[in-house]
Amino acid sequence: MSLAEVVNVNEYEARAKQKLSKMFFDYFSTGAEDQWTLQENIRAFGRIRIRPRVLVDVSDVDLSTKVLGYKVSMPIMVAPTGHQKLAHAEGELATARAAAAEDTVMVLSSSANTSLEDVASIGSGIRFFQLYIFKDREYVAEVVRRAERAGYKAIVLTGDVPRLGNRENDIKNRFTLPAHLTVANFVGIGGGTSILTSKTNESSLAAFANAQFDSSLTWKDIAWLKGITSLPILIKGILTGEDAVLAVRSGVAGIMVSNHGARQLDFAPASVSVLEEVVQAVQGRVPVFLDGGVRRGSDVLKALALGAAGVFVGRPVVYGLAVDGEAGVRKVLKILRDEFQVSMMLAGCRRIQDITRSHVLTESELPC
């Protein structure tokens, strides 16, 4: 089948599987333990119904919106995913070019194989930097300063990795990074990243993370982060109203409702099923974003109707990258954009602000 025949982003997964080694495909595709949350991220969108309004003039539809004050062409953005050179030789550079070309935000992962300066060197595009806080705080502070100097517009602090979740496939495969790749922005940390390229009896990803990540992180560390950067901070990995309140109190500029693509705590709820709880707790004080299981433009409409200011997409972008590099990522973003536009028009929404809570029914609201 030629690429022209790809009609939805799910089709990229099987194609990526054909292209990648089992070790790398498993790294991208699987989740933690029983992978209940992995399936639930998708199923939960399937339980939401859209309430379409008809006879609305949708001859002129505008998908553009603002994220932290920056105009983007659509509320569909690129989530941070690590080790993109395992998917394609051009890795994060290809993804960054595609996101810029589609006029949307890319979040660069702390686990990128490309330095943040190299990614920034492509020029155009709005990029955020996703941050893991390692035990070596001085190193982390320097990376944050580098991101600020290189023009990144926000720090996305990932809060749900005090240690790595049990990713059984990575353990079975004894995941290691090929010798030519590094965690490019943290090469010197912990005496170098050799641990990621050396064979161990476990996933070397887990060995690296569990040795280097600071599992003592608390809300007071947001104050530390605010003290070393003037960039706005988004907190990623919030799944409860309680934590959303603490996040707002700690002074973050936005919240990302996320279960890390089901790679951390299995049996954590699907992100979309707790979105409204978070939105209600936040009471409009900061924007709330969502990732996890977004595979269709209709999913985007559902998330926005439940109060999200935008969504981020992880695996489909990586699969597009694996299959066709920059062009593959662009196609994934284009498909999602087109589907979102169709969903908006068929639901009777001309602008992003027209998408309201009354456009969806959640499971408890479904007629018996």
Ligand code: FNR
């Ligand atoms: C991730 N995710 C992630 N998150 C993060 O904060 N830092 C990271 O380095 C990574 N790396 C990473 C690698 C891979 C292969 C995946 C699939 C995911 C989580 C990611 O940002 C996002 O939360 C999920 O991917 C969203 O779910 P979907 O879109 O993949 O269903």
